[in-house]
Amino acid sequence: MRRSTIAVDMDDTICHLVKRAIYHNNREFPTHPLRYEDMMDWNTDHLRHPDSTQEVFFGRPGLFEELELYDEHVVEEMEKLHRDYDVLIVTAGQPGTIGEKWNWLQKHMPFIPLENFFVSKRKSLIQFDLLIDDGPHNLLPAIEAGRKVLCIPHPWNVRFRQQYDFPLMDSWKNAKERVDQLLERN
Numbered sequence: 001m002r003r004s005t006i007a008v009d010m011d012d013t014i015c016h017l018v019k020r021a022i023y024h025n026n027r028e029f030p031t032h033p034l035r036y037e038d039m040m041d042w043n044t045d046h047l048r049h050p051d052s053t054q055e056v057f058f059g060r061p062g063l064f065e066e067l068e069l070y071d072e073h074v075v076e077e078m079e080k081l082h083r084d085y086d087v088l089i090v091t092a093g094q095p096g097t098i099g100e101k102w103n104w105l106q107k108h109m110p111f112i113p114l115e116n117f118f119v120s121k122r123k124s125l126i127q128f129d130l131l132i133d134d135g136p137h138n139l140l141p142a143i144e145a146g147r148k149v150l151c152i153p154h155p156w157n158v159r160f161r162q163q164y165d166f167p168l169m170d171s172w173k174n175a176k177e178r179v180d181q182l183l184e185r186n
């Protein structure tokens with residue numbers, strides 16, 4: 001039987017990008033503090049200081065290497081998934097951040113080989129069976145293509161979750177079991 005392929009997003013799926021970006025934003029622009037709960041949309045330009053551009057907010061040198069793991073279970077569960085499935089990391093990245101993302105992965109999940117590291121914004125081009133992601137723009141095309149998904153809940157996908165009944169995963173605890181169940185492999 002063919003090994004199933006699991007595509008796993010990076011930012012805010014296996015690590016916390018937005019929370020760290022907010023931390024730096026609030027230190028640098030204390031007159032315009034952001035809260036995680038305020039992040040109801042991708043675009044929070046109107047909430048940030050004019051000098052806190054997208055580039056400053058998400059493009060701070062070194063930012064992607066200092067991100068915290070999503071939780072205390074994510075490494076163990078990713079390793080279990082990697083043993084039984086083809087686990088691909090699929091991340092949208094700017095040219096300047098890709099090296100940092102790969103370094104982060106090497107530090108925290110060195111069992112993921114380089115050939116399983118995909119940088120793309122068009123995730124639907126990849127032939128996966130199941131996608132673990134927080135981005136509605138990635139989850140919806142996957143569902144429409146008849147693939148399984150696990151949605152990592154965040155404020156920016158609340159509206160989307162109200163509209164579509166996606167399976168949610170707010171902790172990586174027992175993630176391998178959830179994936180087995182969704183792919184009907186018990």
Ligand SMILES: [Mg+2]
Nearest residue numbers: 009011012134
């Ligand atoms: Mg993401």
